Amino acid sequence: MYAYDTYDHAMVNARVAEFRDQVDRRMKGELTEEEFRPLRLMNGLYLQLHAYMLRVAIPYGTLSADQMRKLAHIARKYDKGYGHFTTRQNIQYNWPKLSETPDILQELADVEMHAIQTSGNCIRNVTTDQFAGAAADEVADPRPYAELIRQWSTFHPEFSFLPRKFKIAITGAKEDRAAVKWHDIGLVLKQNDAGEVGFEVLAGGGMGRTPVIAKSMREFLPISDMLSYLEAMLRVYNEQGRRDNKYKARIKILVDAMGIDEYRRQVDAEWEKIRHVPIDVPDEEVARIKAFFAPPPLPVLADDVAEVDALADSNFIFQAWLANNTGAHKVPGHTHVTISLKPHGGIPGDATDAQMDLVADLADTFSQGEIRVSHEQNLILPHVAKKDLPTLWAKLDEAGLGTPNAGLLTDIIACPGLDYCSLANTRSIPIAQSITERFDDMKRLMDIGPLKIKISGCINSCGHHHAGHIGILGVDRRGEENYQLLLGGSGAEDASKAAILGPGFNEDGIVDAVEKVVAVYLGEREDDESFLNAYRRLGPDVFKEAVYGTD
């Protein structure tokens, strides 16, 4: 993992001092709320329905065990004993007191964390594959480049007041687990024919009220050109992105308006002018950062472990957990483990302080002290020896963290919705709870197979409903909560936009509708066909008929 040096420490400490001064001025009445708003928003502090909400950055979703313990401590000392992991691999605290937020930030700074650029019209936390550095299908580890982008984008003199927020995702694997095509900029590490590693660059993706899948800017960008190319892309966007309407201010609107070819032409023209100016960091700096992400010293072990097989044969839940919550690792005899934060009937992405402490301890014992947060709102132990799986699973299960549903229908992404958020039209969490209770049957879930449900409580799409195999969008219909059903979206390498099936439903009706859609799939599927593939083959009509009856 990356470790701060004196420069990085000085930066976050200066930021804490600055924010403490801003909060002091607000508390003394020297700043009005209107004046304070842009300042707090530059530091992840939102005013929600009931209280302030503090969003803490977890850069590219990577945490040490000590950092996780600090997050648990903050939940216990300053909040109500829990935190909420988000789709940007961050954590949100829902009940901090304004007067205590500077102390929280100081505690975070002490463990090399911060809340810088977790809100505001700037470059947000760079997200990546939760299995980075562990997954067997990886071309290169994306985290050194994510860290370079983190540093380059922090307090950027020119790009801190963009037309709108800006999200970059990066992956180094063949399977896209970071939804890069749904980002303002997506970077995909690839090897060219000469064996060199570089990036495919995508631009102009995004969700919100206008869902757009990113388009390709360049097939192959050498790594040494990464920052100068990003700078050219951001400069053209900063100058020409719309500022008259916040709903048309994202780069996706600019790219669609001028066309990807014209955008590329302008970016290339600017890049030609700046690529030889020293924006890109010295080679020694890239090497320094890369060294922090050197693979951990894992021994090569046997892939077949008798105790694991024996337990799986006798315990269906463990067998399901092995199938769903573990995956192929670079090093034989190892796996990465997804700790589901989606217990049936629970709140997606929430973890208590005790659960966070336990995960930290388990990471120390079983996973080189490393933890990841996925954009699907789960936690990951990236480097676990297979022989340790029975012990690890027993400890997780005992703490309510053993739900074997990663990637299944009940592994739902849901935004905080009207339970917390001041932008929401409807609640999201109770819909997720009702669906997971309705489908609380592991045999049934295993039979249904991979199926991603994503729920947003308003058109801003924080719950990624456009990318759901089944998407649910909450809208306000004459003062009533109404839920629209969308089918056929994907956030993976085969990205697609979900389409609305028909009229919306009330809170109970949407759960029934999901059940009918699943029934159609089970009846129509061929062999091992996944839900998404079946939908793509069948089209919407057969689902529409089942859900709404024949006209």
Add this chain to the structure above:
Amino acid sequence: MVLINLTGIQPTGYTLLAGDAAPKEGENVAVAVSRLLTEDGAFFSTAGGVGAVITTGTPFAELDAIADKLTFAVIEFPAFGDGRGFSLAVRLRKDFGFKGEIRAAGPVIPDQALFLLRAGFDTVEVAEERKPAFEAALSRFPGFYQSDFGGQTSIAHARHTVARHTGEGHRKAS
């Protein structure tokens, strides 16, 4: 209004020319870009120093025709969040090699002081009561991750310059 001097430059005194008022012989004037683009060279030969008043909506390419004739520039922010002003300053320095004073005007906030300096601004016009906050903000951060137009090299470069000379200043990966 008072002037915050970010870089220690000698600030330009000038008369803001409204409408189609003509400059007096040898007078320092500031005038809208649109007027500088449409009037002929006589304007520049009459006035002493000529400054452009640049709105954030001005495409940078329009400055190409006049940048080498300007002695100073005033970039007007209609709102503090209109970040096009930062790119305009960068363009003046980077694309046109502009060496004169760049001034920020409009409702910029004290917490932007270092952003302005680093994007290439020399001075900022601010309401008098904001002066202490602006000055405090200027000394807040010891360094940044980007090389900038205020002459600071990035932390990324500093790390290795320092390391070569003293072996200190950064921690190696364990």
